Structure formats: structure tokens, C-alpha cells
Amino acid sequence: MSTNRPLATFDYEPGQFDDVLEFLKRTRSELRMLRMVRVWRNRLQIFDINGDLFEIQGLGFLDAEIIPVLDAVNTAYKRELIHNETSEDYKQFKTGRRYTWANDRVM
Numbered sequence: 329m330s331t332n333r334p335l336a337t338f339d340y341e342p343g344q345f346d347d348v349l350e351f352l353k354r355t356r357s358e359l360r361m362l363r364m365v366r367v368w369r370n371r372l373q374i375f376d377i378n379g380d381l382f383e384i385q386g387l388g389f390l391d392a393e394i395i396p397v398l399d400a401v402n403t404a405y406k407r408e409l410i411h412n413e414t415s416e417d418y419k420q421f422k423t424g425r426r427y428t429w430a431n432d433r434v435m
Contacts, residue, residue: 332380334373335359340386345393348384352400355382362423365403367394367410374401374423389419 335358338351352374359376366373369388375381387394389410398405398421405421 334381334383336382338382338384340384340393345396348387348393348397349400351384352397358382362401365398365401365421365423366418367398367421368418372397389414 336351336355338348340348359374359380359382361377362374363377364375366375367389369390370386372384372387372394373381374383384397387397392411394410395407398410401423403421403423405419410419
């Protein structure tokens with residue numbers, strides 16, 4: 329893992345959810361294949377396979393808006409547990425969640 333500073337940061341304020349998604353779209357091209365996400369109480373870091381990262385400050389696992397942000401980067405996590413407190417400094421999840429073929433079909 330690289331210990332470099334984030335390639336880009338975004339300071340989140342409540343109500344800026346669309347701006348967060350736009351930030352993710354713009355900065356996504358600067359990273360290689362996404363590997364993992366770390367979520368603190370007050371920030372989120374997204375890492376690629378080389379250890380490069382970008383960060384969203386002011387948005388953490390206690391915030392309701394974290395769910396669509398994690399979904400936007402295909403994070404594998406349990407929605408019902410994401411807001412739970414932890415004794416660790418952060419929660420770490422892998423990215424690259426995939427859906428099976430015809431997962432949304434109703435039989």
C-alpha cells in the first residue's frame with residue numbers, strides 16, 4: 329500500500345451529494361482498477377491496485393449518504409451493518425462487487 333497523500337480530496341458538506349458523485353466521476357480516471365475503500369467516522373478513502381488514493385472528507389460510516397457513495401464505487405459491504413460503531417479506527421471493504429447475469433430478473 330502506498331503511503332502517499334491523496335491524489336485528490338473533496339470536502340463534503342451536507343447537501344452536496346451530487347457534488348460528491350461528480351467528484352468520483354472526475355477523479356476516477358486518475359486511478360487504476362479500484363481495490364479497496366476505507367471508511368472512518370468522518371472521511372472515506374478509495375484505493376486503486378497501486379495504492380494510489382483519493383479522499384472525501386466530512387463523510388463517514390455514520391452518515392446516511394455513505395451508502396450511495398459506496399455503491400457508486402462497487403463496494404462489497406452489508407447495508408444493514410455499515411452504520412454500526414466499531415472499535416477499530418476505520419472499516420475496510422473491497423471494491424469490484426459484481427452482479428450475476430440476470431440478477432434483476434423476476435422469475
